[in-house]
Amino acid sequence: MWAVLLGSIFKKSGRLRLPDFSERREVLALAIVGGLSIIGVIAGKNFKREAKKLSNAGSSNAIAKVSEIAIGTSINIVDNFGAPAIIFRTKSGVFAYSAVCTHQGCTVELDKNSKHLICPCHGAEYDPANSAKVLGGPTNVPLPKVKISVKGDEIFLI
Structure with missing residues (x-):
């Protein structure tokens, strides 16, 4: 996805060109990249894990x-x-x-x-x-x- 967006920025000339979003392909590439980024952020919030307890520090158990x-x-x-x-x-x-x-x-x-x-x-x-x-x-x-x-x-x- 990023390759499509970067490809539209640099085109074949090799010079930096900001997309003007006049072509449907550029708008679609931006929408896909943005949508996948948002989905990744939302999905990442659901994968929280608590750290495992590695010792008895702070507990009443003697080592x-x-x-x-x-x-x-x-x-x-x-x-x-x-x-x-x-x-x-x-x-x-x-x-x-x-x-x-x-x-x-x-x-x-x-x-x-x-x-x-x-x-x-x-x-x-x-x-x-x-x-x-x-x-x-x-x-x-x-x-x-x-x-x-x-x-x-x-x-x-x-």
Whole structure:
């Protein structure tokens, strides 16, 4: 449809010419293009979908229990945006960070020997006991924190 309208604007001369709508074809092409545009807008309004709930943020459901995470270990979770995250427990508390490496987006994993978060793709290393600061590798940006709250023994996403 747009090709018909553009064809009538440029014709064979290749120069820009605004249609004067003196020919039936030009009026018909404009009516068809305009009508289809209006139909598309009206139809689009009927296809609204609600976003899927990806986490229990704001709900009363705990994502984990502190007692289930041994000191110096971690568990994997999904954050409020559906991205991988990791909860790490130390003697001083429970901390949550994005599990997405700030270098190129690979998912970090806890190394059981060093107790550091390691990116398997390029070797970035983060210290979860110290605000996920960078210890080595190709990045200098720490892992972002994931907001959690601890109430008693239960951990909640905020």
